[in-house]
Amino acid sequence: MIAIDTALALQAPQLMTTPPLLTMAGVSRRYGDVVALQDVSATVYPGEVLGIVGESGSGKSTLLRMMNLEDTPDAGDYRLALPDLSGNLFDLDRFARRMLCATRIGIVYQNPHLGLLMKHTSSGNVAERLLIAGERSFATLRGRAREALGASEFPLERMDARPIELSGGMQQRVQLAKAIALEPALLLLDEPTTGLDVSVQALVLDTLKRLQRDRAITMVIVSHDLGVIRTMADRVMVMRRGRVVEQGLADQIFQDPQHEYTQQLVHAKL
Template sequence: MGTMEAPILTVNNLNKQFGSGCDQCSNPADRRLDKNYCPACGTVYSCQNITFDLHPGEVLGIVGESGSGKSTLMRCLYFDQEVTSGEAYLGPYKEGRSNLFRESSQQKRYIRNHLMGKVYQNPVLGLRMNFSSIGNIAEKMIAAGNRNVAAMEARGSELLERVHIPVYRMKEAPKNFSGGMQQRVQIAKALSNHPPILLLDEVTTGLDLSVQANVLDLIKHLQRELSISILLVSHDLGVIRMLANRTMVMLDGRVVEQGLTDQILEDPHHAYTQQLVHSLL
């Protein structure tokens, strides 16, 4: 991977807060918070000045404990939530010159449907459980303007086969599937419109270890085959170690460390990262 390549996604100073803030916490320079929470007014600063680049064909891991802001970050990037402030630029969109967060809701829908795929920790958020599996994929394709039923069927079957859902179960609803199969249907759906970027939010949490390994293998394989860029959120360093080229460590809504995954695992600098790495050994 050439480091000289322009990033496919650039995020600058992304902030997301819940609550309006007060004298004690509104000024970032002298915020007095308990973790990421203001004890005076109850405002939660979920993401504080998050800045990073994602390069073409790269897997960037985001690791941190529950409540560190990593899932909020993913929700903001996929427009499931509005940011409080910040910028994001996508290389394939308007030549990377337009702040995605300032776009109209119509444009945001376009970006979601054509340029990004997301796999949620909870499949209920990413799938319609009563639709057929192939219907779930068609839904994302229809949202992107596809109207050709035969083409959608062909693409749907191809993707479901790719993620190892047997052909005879394609018309079945995901509610009948195991957790691992539901995640695989979500992955197929996320890939349906050939997006350059995939957002994976804790995709193996709650799955049995053997099933986790299968899902991770599948992601690794698809990533290499399609040379897709992936943002991968996990609280599990084992998952990050297996998939991520680079890693960002989040704590209390901030990025406390980032670098090559190997470097972070071998020589962690921040006390929290050290603790994470030691718990892995």
């Protein structure tokens, strides 16, 4: 008989008592006459996966770039509940932003050219992240790059191949390895499976799911593919024209969408 206590739990309810890891409030950004983000607020709790959906130009990728501190909004507040970190992160200078992004935030872009140096080796791309964080020992760099590539299910016999020689699915794994090499508190995924064929897409989603379960990484995933969001996300935020039109539990957004635009999106899904 297996010693698992699956007996009925009649204890206090497990309600969320820890504060959100990520809190964004009132973020707005215009590019000329174009409103990219208008008064956007978001919270993400530790270990949670937040999905962001919306059509092209809805602002979902812009919001993700804000979370990665690649741009500064016209207004807004952004906080991460991490040790030694306080205040509005948009107030940080370039150097502090770079350190924070290198050590605490990982990102995977839809376009691997944005995230990788195509003519360096795959292991070198991962090690670069560790170098920025101050690691100097070659053996340690190589060992940790190998570990991160392994966790991303990258074939290790190819770890010295250059990304430019790899398939799209493999390039995404190198990006993922780079993103998780320093065990970030927050993993940002911008259309991570768009452009991959469906079998490779399923493998990448599998890897993400496993990482989420084994390491409880907090994730924000942006995709226009509702199937991807449905597979990955605990909660979903729906964006349109730079605004959040609706948010809720993933199954509620897909089964009982409230906003007219969300209903159109859900009904348009094949």
